Amino acid sequence: MAEKSESLAQTVASWPARVKNYIQELQLEMRRVTWPSWKQVRATTGVVLVCVFAFAAYFWVVDLILTSTLTRLYLALTK
Secondary structure (H helix, E strand, O other): OHHHHHHHHHHHHHHHHHHHHHHHHHHHHHHHOOOOOHHHHHHHHHHHHHHHHHHHHHHHHHHHHHHHHHHHHHHHHHO
16 A cells, blocks of 8 residues: 555656656647648638538438438338
8 A cells, every 4th residue: 555655646746847848848849840831721721611511512412312212212101
């Protein structure tokens, strides 16, 4: 039991140093990031929006077809 309390105490005591190390590594990594230009951001956002609306239209059409087909099948089987 004493080993567990010692390891817990060590973990708690090392927490500030680990947080400081994490923040330093995070800052270093963020300096290495290559950020996109505003033109690239607009272009990729446009592509994403077009794709979202294209998929939405596709699934809407598929939903209409399936709903119509299943409704007709249900009505044919319940007569």
